[in-house]
Amino acid sequence: MTTTDHLHAFIADLPKAELHVHHVGSASPRIVSELAARHPDSKVPTDPEALVDYFTFTDFAHFIDVYLSVVDLIRTPEDVRLLTYEVARELARQQVRYAELTITPFSSTRRGIDERAFMEAIEDARKAAESEFGTVLRWCFDIPGEAGLEAAEETTRLATDDRLRPEGLVSFGLGGPEIGVPRPQFKPYFDRAIAAGLHSVPHAGETTGPETVWDALTHLRAERIGHGTSSFQDPALLTHLADHRIPLEVCPTSNIATRAVRTLDEHPIKEFVKAGIVVTINSDDPPMFGTDLNSEYAVAARLLNLDEQGLAALAKNAVDVSFLDEPGKARIKDEIDSYTATWLAP
Ligand SMILES: Nc1ncnc2c1ncn2[C@@H]1O[C@H](CCC(=O)c2cccc(C(=O)O)c2)[C@@H](O)[C@H]1O
Numbered sequence: 001m002t003t004t005d006h007l008h009a010f011i012a013d014l015p016k017a018e019l020h021v022h023h024v025g026s027a028s029p030r031i032v033s034e035l036a037a038r039h040p041d042s043k044v045p046t047d048p049e050a051l052v053d054y055f056t057f058t059d060f061a062h063f064i065d066v067y068l069s070v071v072d073l074i075r076t077p078e079d080v081r082l083l084t085y086e087v088a089r090e091l092a093r094q095q096v097r098y099a100e101l102t103i104t105p106f107s108s109t110r111r112g113i114d115e116r117a118f119m120e121a122i123e124d125a126r127k128a129a130e131s132e133f134g135t136v137l138r139w140c141f142d143i144p145g146e147a148g149l150e151a152a153e154e155t156t157r158l159a160t161d162d163r164l165r166p167e168g169l170v171s172f173g174l175g176g177p178e179i180g181v182p183r184p185q186f187k188p189y190f191d192r193a194i195a196a197g198l199h200s201v202p203h204a205g206e207t208t209g210p211e212t213v214w215d216a217l218t219h220l221r222a223e224r225i226g227h228g229t230s231s232f233q234d235p236a237l238l239t240h241l242a243d244h245r246i247p248l249e250v251c252p253t254s255n256i257a258t259r260a261v262r263t264l265d266e267h268p269i270k271e272f273v274k275a276g277i278v279v280t281i282n283s284d285d286p287p288m289f290g291t292d293l294n295s296e297y298a299v300a301a302r303l304l305n306l307d308e309q310g311l312a313a314l315a316k317n318a319v320d321v322s323f324l325d326e327p328g329k330a331r332i333k334d335e336i337d338s339y340t341a342t343w344l345a346p
């Protein structure tokens, strides 16, 4: 085995946590093609091979256009339940013990899925996944920012109404395009979500500059930043993120696929680590970007020149800055330590 193969084998069985992965963006090619076959009015290809081309993006706007065509395929609570359960199965296959899955409930309720049935579907899948696969799922409900304040209001209502809010909900996010969608307008919605006990985890600095990351920190009281890629352009921001221990949810391959960054070698992850920022590794929309969490760890190992101990530290970062309870964090970190010790034992 080459050293690289050896590291990949280590990654494959390393217990991990995933903090930035989208629900619909995790639909496997098999599920997407099955749903597309059921809905011939859709432009999504039914042939899994054709999906590879379909999931090749010219820019971020094109990615969102394609993403929404897949959202359009999810029409019933049973589709939602199956999708969620299958996403959990795939996470479990990669030894993901804990995941915070970003869900956009507005996109489903506005397409006519009953809100109560939607919540029941995700919760039913969450409980089944935990008992059958041992993978713990939690939810981040995100506002699709480009859909405007109506979407913000609806998402906030669904996340804060005690009669609707699902047990697994831990955080509140903001996704979609950043250009032309200023973050400060969402402050009142984040204030309400935070008052209801949710953590603030908006996307920022994925497709716009560091000022968007500042806005997310100042106006949305972000506790972690989704991507934060452009932060490297502002040394004061790098210092602030490091000093305040605001982690970045880095998704390297996503940034290449949406053309936010030109090549992996130009990805600023090295600058983030050098600045002392807590970095976590994530997959974002894995099948759409032709990746999975294990591949993202392999990318990180190459870009950051990590050995097994370095990879284990990266996996523990994600557990540490997750919204899992302390006993749950300790359990996964112990598992990472004993796995690594066994692997490295002579
Ligand atoms: N890399 C990413 N970076 C950012 N976001 C990402 C990424 N990957 C996936 N998303 C998801 O895309 C959604 C966008 C949905 C959206 O813009 C929209 C606009 C107008 C109408 C509707 C609708 O549903 O009717 C939806 C976000 O909410 C987010 O969860």
Ligand SMILES: [Zn+2]
Residues within 6 Å of the ligand: 020, 022, 175, 203, 226, 284
């Ligand atoms: Zn994302």
